Amino acid sequence: MNGKKVVLDTNFLLVPHQFRIDVFGEIDGLLEFPHTYVIPSGVKRELEKLAEGRGDExxxxxxxxxxxxxxxxxxxxxxxxxxxxxxxYAKKENAIVATNDRELRNKLKKDGVKVVILQSKSRLGIV
Known part of the structure; x- marks a missing residue:
C-alpha cells in the first residue's frame, strides 16, 4: 500500500445516500498526498447486515x-x-479515520488522530 491510510467507519459510508455526497471524491480533494482506503472487516459486516434491511438505511x-x-x-x-x-489501528498506522460517530471522533482527537467528518451536511472536513 502506498501513502497514508484512511480508515472508513460504518456510518461514514452511509453518507453518500443520506446527503448525496461523493465521499471518496471529497476525501481525494481534501488530502493532497497519496492515500489508500482501508475497510475493517467488522465495518463491512455491519454494512452487509444493514444492507439486508429495507428503507433508507x-x-x-x-x-x-x-x-x-x-x-x-x-x-x-x-x-x-x-x-x-x-x-x-489508527494510532498504530498513523492513519486518518473517516467517521461521523461523535463519541469515536472525540476519542480519536484525544489520541491525536486526524478525522474526516461531514460538515454542514454538504461537504467533508478534517478535524
Missing amino acids: GAAARLGLKMLRAKGCTEVESRGNVDNWIRK
Missing part, C-alpha cells in the same frame, strides 16, 4: 458497499469492538 448500506467495491478498498481483518479496533 438498507439502501444507504447497499450504496456504501457498492462504492467500496468500485473504489477497490483494502479490507483488513478486525476483531472485537469495531470502534476500539479503529482507534488502535
Whole structure:
C-alpha cells in the first residue's frame, strides 16, 4: 500500500445516500498526498447486515458497499469492538479515520488522530 491510510467507519459510508455526497471524491480533494482506503472487516459486516434491511438505511448500506467495491478498498481483518479496533489501528498506522460517530471522533482527537467528518451536511472536513 502506498501513502497514508484512511480508515472508513460504518456510518461514514452511509453518507453518500443520506446527503448525496461523493465521499471518496471529497476525501481525494481534501488530502493532497497519496492515500489508500482501508475497510475493517467488522465495518463491512455491519454494512452487509444493514444492507439486508429495507428503507433508507438498507439502501444507504447497499450504496456504501457498492462504492467500496468500485473504489477497490483494502479490507483488513478486525476483531472485537469495531470502534476500539479503529482507534488502535489508527494510532498504530498513523492513519486518518473517516467517521461521523461523535463519541469515536472525540476519542480519536484525544489520541491525536486526524478525522474526516461531514460538515454542514454538504461537504467533508478534517478535524
